Structure formats: C-alpha cells, structure tokens
Amino acid sequence: MSKKIAVIVGSIRKNSYSLQLAQNLIGLLPEGYQAEFVQIDQLPLYNQDYDSAGSPDQYTAFRDQIRSADAVLFVTPEHNRSFPAALKNALDIGSRPYGQSVWNGKPALVVSQSPGNLSGALASNHLRQVLSFLNMPLVGQPEAYIAGFNKLLGEDGKITNQDTLQFLQSVINTFVQLIQRYS
Numbered sequence: 001m002s003k004k005i006a007v008i009v010g011s012i013r014k015n016s017y018s019l020q021l022a023q024n025l026i027g028l029l030p031e032g033y034q035a036e037f038v039q040i041d042q043l044p045l046y047n048q049d050y051d052s053a054g055s056p057d058q059y060t061a062f063r064d065q066i067r068s069a070d071a072v073l074f075v076t077p078e079h080n081r082s083f084p085a086a087l088k089n090a091l092d093i094g095s096r097p098y099g100q101s102v103w104n105g106k107p108a109l110v111v112s113q114s115p116g117n118l119s120g121a122l123a124s125n126h127l128r129q130v131l132s133f134l135n136m137p138l139v140g141q142p143e144a145y146i147a148g149f150n151k152l153l154g155e156d157g158k159i160t161n162q163d164t165l166q167f168l169q170s171v172i173n174t175f176v177q178l179i180q181r182y183s
C-alpha cells in the first residue's frame with residue numbers, strides 16, 4: 001500500500017524558496033510514496049478556549065490531513081533564529097486537545113534553507129526540539145541544512161547542482177528507511 005507524506009512548508013509567502021525546496025524534495029521520493037502539501041496560512045491563531053468551546057473548521061480539516069498521513073516532511077526557513085510563527089501555530093493546533101495530538105509517533109524529516117550562509121540551521125534545531133517533545137521519530141543524520149539555496153535553482157525552479165541533488169537523495173532515502181521502520 002502506498003504511503004502518504006504530509007508536506008508542511010514553514011514559509012507562507014508565494015514565491016517561497018522553502019516551497020521550491022519542498023517541490024524538489026518530493027520529486028526524490030521513491031515509487032509508492034505520495035506527497036500532499038498541507039496549507040498552514042489559513043489557520044486562525046491557536047487559542048486553548050477552542051479545545052472546550054469547539055474548534056474552527058480549519059483546525060478540524062488540518063488535523064484530519066495530518067492524522068491520515070504516514071509521515072511528515074517539514075521544509076522551513078529561519079525567522080529571527082527560529083522557525084516561523086505560522087509553523088509554530090500549526091504545531092500547537094495539531095498538538096491539542098490534550099491527549100489527542102495528531103503528531104504523536106509520526107516519523108518526520110526537517111530540511112531547512114536560507115539564501116544566506118546560515119542555512120536555517122538554528123530554525124531546524126528549534127523545530128527538531130519541538131518535534132521531539134511531540135514524540136515524532138526524526139531523521140537525525142544526515143542533517144539537512146541548505147545554504148545559498150536561491151543560487152542552486154534553475155529558471156524552472158529545479159535544483160541544478162548535482163552534488164546538492166545527490167545529498168538530498170540520501171536524506172530522502174534515510175527518511176524512507178525511518179518510515180518503513182515505523183510502519
């Protein structure tokens with residue numbers, strides 16, 4: 001049976017490099033793995049009152065999407081030395097109501113990028129700290145931080161650098177092994 005990978009992009013801007021990186025990454029998935037992008041920009045800010053009073057419809061749809069996935073791929077930029085607020089909001093929404101987290105036990109891969117030299121490494125480390133708490137088995141190695149990402153793209157949005165592609169393929173292969181171990 002095919003596996004479903006929920007893809008969450010930490011940036012909500014239209015021409016996001018993280019989105020382009022995610023699109024390149026899903027092209028490296030083997031046969032039998034289907035990627036589904038999960039939007040996070042429509043989610044109202046998490047408020048614990050919703051847990052008792054009833055959640056917005058967007059929360060329900062989002063939680064259902066994650067619940068139905070076998071694993072989650074996070075691709076994120078760095079905002080002020082952490083991952084973006086929209087992504088934290090999505091993580092909080094999925095983690096509640098208490099005891100009903102949709103993240104629990106789902107294998108995850110974090111890939112970060114930046115146009116600069118920092119490669120989103122600090123965002124990735126913050127994100128992986130939160131995902132560990134949420135009980136998501138993570139790809140530990142190889143760590144996937146991509147510096148100068150915009151310079152690696154061709155005009156069609158595809159990564160042209162063969163070394164980068166080879167590295168990202170090894171990251172995806174490790175993710176697939178992790179998913180198989182937990183399925």
Ligand SMILES: Cc1cc2nc3c(=O)[nH]c(=O)nc-3n(C[C@H](O)[C@H](O)[C@H](O)COP(=O)(O)O)c2cc1C
Pocket residue numbers: 011012013015016017018019076077078079080081082113114115116118119120
């Ligand atoms: C609010 C904000 C904070 C940022 N902070 C960082 C940072 O801490 N480290 C970094 O490398 N880049 C930082 N950047 C630059 C981002 O890496 C850059 O905007 C990148 O293109 C964002 O990824 P995206 O194209 O997927 O939106 C920041 C950008 C914004 C808008």
